[in-house]
Amino acid sequence: MMGLRQILASRVSDPLLWKVVKRYPVLDRLSEWRECQWDGAPALEARQMRALGALLGHALARVPYYAERVPGLTPDGAASAPDASLAVFPVLEKRDLILHADSLTCEMDRGSYWNLTGGSTGEPVRFLQDRVYQTCALATTMLFYEWGGVPHGASHIKLWGAPRDLGSGSVARRRRVADWLFNRITLDAFDMSERTMRRYAETIARTRPTCLEGYADALYELAVRVERFDLPMNAPGAIVSSAGTLLPRMRESIERAFGTEVFDRYGTREVGNVAAECDRHEGLHIFGETTVLEVVDEDGRAVGEGEEGEILVTNLHNYTMPLIRYRIGDRAVRGADRCSCGRAYPLLARVVGRSESCVRRRDGGVVLPEFFIHVIGVEYNDGSIGKFQVVQEALDRITVVIVPSEGAGERALARENEIRARIQQMVGDCEISFVLADRIDPTPTGKHMYVISNVRGSDNCHA
Ligand SMILES: [Zn+2]
Known part of the structure; x- marks a missing residue:
């Protein structure tokens, strides 16, 4: 009915x-x-x-x-x-x-x-x-x-x-x-x-x-x-x-x-x-x-x-x-x-x-790859971010690699602090460093992954 x-x-x-x-x-x-x-x-x-x-x-x-x-x-x-x-x-x-x-x-x-x-x-x-x-x-x-x-x-x-x-x-x-x-x-x-x-x-x-x-x-x-x-x-x-x-x-x-x-x-x-x-x-x-x-x-x-x-x-x-x-x-x-x-x-x-990882939180929760697409790619992107990759090295350490769009150079990092605060809000207390790069290498299988988590022992999305 x-x-x-x-x-x-x-x-x-x-x-x-x-x-x-x-x-x-x-x-x-x-x-x-x-x-x-x-x-x-x-x-x-x-x-x-x-x-x-x-x-x-x-x-x-x-x-x-x-x-x-x-x-x-x-x-x-x-x-x-x-x-x-x-x-x-x-x-x-x-x-x-x-x-x-x-x-x-x-x-x-x-x-x-x-x-x-x-x-x-x-x-x-x-x-x-x-x-x-x-x-x-x-x-x-x-x-x-x-x-x-x-x-x-x-x-x-x-x-x-x-x-x-x-x-x-x-x-x-x-x-x-x-x-x-x-x-x-x-x-x-x-x-x-x-x-x-x-x-x-x-x-x-x-x-x-x-x-x-x-x-x-x-x-x-x-x-x-x-x-x-x-x-x-x-x-x-x-x-x-x-x-x-x-x-x-x-x-x-x-x-x-x-x-x-x-x-x-x-x-x-x-x-x-x-x-x-x-x-x-x-x-x-x-x-x-x-x-x-x-x-x-x-x-x-x-x-x-x-x-x-x-x-x-x-x-x-x-x-x-x-x-x-x-x-x-x-x-x-x-x-x-x-x-x-x-x-x-x-x-x-x-x-x-593609198989992206979820980023792991200390409390056992996760942050989805789509969150990073939204925050880095859309919310804080004025067009100067050409490509990005998020790597979680440990529960409290994340690196964001950014390839600027053509001619954008360091402007691609202009909103670094806002992005960091937004990620910390979701992931919890963690150290986040930003790196500018010319390119992002594909993984050994030839795919480009934009979120990689190296945190072990967690129930990885696609493990
Ligand atoms: Zn059918």
Whole structure:
């Protein structure tokens, strides 16, 4: 039975926000996609190729960066043969977003805004997004909940990173009102001391939400405490792991501790949520209404089913700064083309993640890698921090290595004291030194890790 607050959230709060206040057709998109997700593969592909053709045509006609780099192709040519044309487009790197920010954008009346990510690889980038993009991104996220059996407006606990000022004053009051109207509770995933984790477990057990959502690491760390201290738990309806890498043993641990299924999801701030599991768990459906996702080998050729490669992603709706064949920095194993659920969106078997460490606190709690992305990459970054790495040498000793952006030099350390204070606030009493470097070497396995903890004997996130 639908609870009162679910009715309020789905029939009043959401329509009021999106239709009346923002005037974004998010809910129209959602109903459209609820229907067309069951179309056969030929219809899905035809629709995706039409959208791709339109995007490529637009990029060649209106975005100088692409016009210069794909000279042999005309907008009409790209629109009529989108698949073959896409292969001619160069791979877009993160540094291109920094070096060519101006020529990658296009003046349009689409309510554009700059967005910033601390970078899932420890490389902060800035990019322009617009109203149409955001509408599609929000509708996608709503549809993905439904794939996990979570209906629109259902009760929801979100274990998520909170900005600094969330805990106090008018911001906190506004957030509480919004949480009530939208039938959700937000728990601060940046505050994961042993004590707060116990409180989070109690809140989940008491409210028993239809959906518990969080960073993979946050859910896992909480699951470990629930089992270790035998904390009382009532199973949420479903768990959505929506950022970070969910390793198989993390999934097992979370499902055991909370007594319910985990639905994995893949997305990034640059392109939104792009793939998610349905109730069959046969892989993550790549959502073709918004995205073309390629998995390629070192030579840029598509890999076959069951093979691993690098992800290149093309978002079909963000015309003010088209990200075409964008190398997001993640790898994945290509899955089957079909799933037994009947949706014809092809599958990623799994995303092969980076494995970052959690920083350990003295009280047994943790600080998630996402906290450092947020603080160093976003909150205190004016663009001068090009890349960073946090190394915890001992419980009371942390080194922050910073590679300045081009030409920034020592300016990259301008807010060192504020960053130090913020980290100390979360980690507890510890000595934090900052080092400027020209580059950060990858680990012996060739990966760039932006958070490394050398504290032994702790229950490491990915050990
Ligand atoms: Zn499916």
